[in-house]
Amino acid sequence: MWALTLYRSTIGKKIIMAVTGLVLVVFVIGHMAGNLQEFLGPARMNAYAAFLKSTGELLWIARIGLIAATVLHVLMAWQLTQIKRAARPVDYTKREPQVSTLASRTMRWGGVFLLVFIVFHILHFTTGTVFPIASQPGDQFSHTDVYGNVVSAFRTPWVTAFYVVAMLFLLLHLFHGAWSSVRTLGLSKPSDHPLHRRISTVIAVVVWLGFSAIPVAVLLGVIR
């Protein structure tokens, strides 16, 4: 079967990694745009959240798709790392990076951090399981007042700091990943400037600014 042949080859694993990564990039852009409605007030934000929840099976299809994309993305990263380690069991004694960037060198550990962030984040805002540690006395997690959850969470400076730092990791991951996935899939023209990556830079910076704006605006009292 072609899918199995693809999965077994190194380039196949890279293609799976690139496609799932691009699916996650689309989600992240959509999620960021949706979140910006926090600036439009509680009625708008909570109506948006209620609309998402009202889609029933569609929401679950999207959730299952996202989980599948994330699991495959992480699994391929892990397998490719094992293959790379087996091919070079002894590390370089001297290594002077030529065209690599901070973003490309932090893909593995930054990715692990993002995975931890996503688990924390779902327990924080979707289930409310870890919400009490993030709220002020008297604040309570609500399944309907998403606007209120966001405000009470980010009034606590360390929670805002944690999210802003996590978004820096996302910035780096996207800066390299949005670019390298397109190259893996052979969709970009060969370039004489391997460090030129305009579109992925714009995506990474817009996503970083869009996400970080919310916790920072709450902490500064712009959103309350």
Ligand code: HEM
């Ligand atoms: C400052 C940044 C962020 C804020 C303020 C934020 C806000 C939220 C909120 C309020 C929810 C719950 C929505 C609801 O229950 O209706 C949520 C869910 C979620 N967020 Fe975020 N988010 C941020 C960053 C991210 C990032 C960077 C990712 C992924 C890389 C992410 C992935 C998710 C996922 C997977 C869910 C669960 C969706 C579901 O329940 O089906 N979020 N976010």
